Amino acid sequence: MAESSAVPTESDAALERGITKLFAVLLAGEYAAYTRLIAESAMAPDIASRVAIARMASAEMGHFDLLAAQLEARGGDPIKAIGDYVDVFDRYHGATNPKSWYEAMIKAYIGDGLAADFYLELAHMLPDDARAVVEGVMAETGNSAFAIAQVRGKLAAEPVLRGPLTLWGRRLLGEAITHAQWVLAAEDDVTDLLFQGTGDLQAVSRFFDSVSDRHAQRMADLGLA
């Protein structure tokens, strides 16, 4: 990092650029997640569910604020970041528009999990200060118990839904990987940042493989085979 040597090198500058851009991308993702949860809250079947989804949405705004403060400290503009990066997240959400409350709950749980995988993968490739930010954002995700209870309760009452909801859960993974690759393809600075530590172009595909394994566990958590 720049602080550790008297004269910042080109690679220091590239690292700083990559981190700033990464925070901008993550912030746009939190904003998109908030916006979608708000839209999906209209499907909530009762007051308890509306409160639960409101808490999830507010947690996303908490992450957003954390990233906004960091981005501003680095000279970035949170509003511009949304304008620059929200489209790819909106495309993901548009391609995975839940048709029922239970699809929305599966998406919230699976999406939170995929985001946590991504953040975890990020965290150990970042310098200490940036890692602390990403871990802070990750630490707060956790309305999982509610989503699991909702989905398992529904499956117990209507076992016939297991098939279609399992397909839905699988589709979410495919769409998430597709859209994440679009981000990586478009943002070299971010890709370099994420995979520099490995010095290995196959690191990207190994990352997506490990995400698939963890996705299978989350499907089992929800009672989907």
Place this chain on the structure above:
Amino acid sequence: MAESSAVPTESDAALERGITKLFAVLLAGEYAAYTRLIAESAMAPDIASRVAIARMASAEMGHFDLLAAQLEARGGDPIKAIGDYVDVFDRYHGATNPKSWYEAMIKAYIGDGLAADFYLELAHMLPDDARAVVEGVMAETGNSAFAIAQVRGKLAAEPVLRGPLTLWGRRLLGEAITHAQWVLAAEDDVTDLLFQGTGDLQAVSRFFDSVSDRHAQRMADLGLA
């Protein structure tokens, strides 16, 4: 309070009942405010405005969570509290449905201010522990600067709106007082709690007079005469 004497008296029990009910009413109010801000966010003219209203909505959920924890600690049920008390707040919001983003901003600022007046009036009539809760809820309201800037900017660009927006701001006060009186009329425990300290039936009308004075100042803050 019950803790301060060996045998709880009937008035201790009434006080505890009043405080629990008050927290339930306030919590329903925060939930209603959140729900309305979410609905009104669809009118936001740009990304910065959408972010600002999302932050306001999340702040309401923060207050909601604070009150929910207190209510649960007293044996209450936040979800039931919403069911019991949200209607009067929904009637207020239904009677003051903004037709434009600027009406929504005025309502957010005026509504936040009226809530703060009410909380302040409450705070000094409550025992220490309950007062700390109410002050905690009050302390976090504060997205005022954004609303003021939005309304003043619009008035500078379109001075012809000053008349209709002033009428709108006045109507908000009238509706808030009407609906607050409905709550007080329906909930004797809460009314007793609020005005016991004064031993004076005119205290209610003096409270509403002082609210009117502060409302006039807030109208001036917004550039409305």
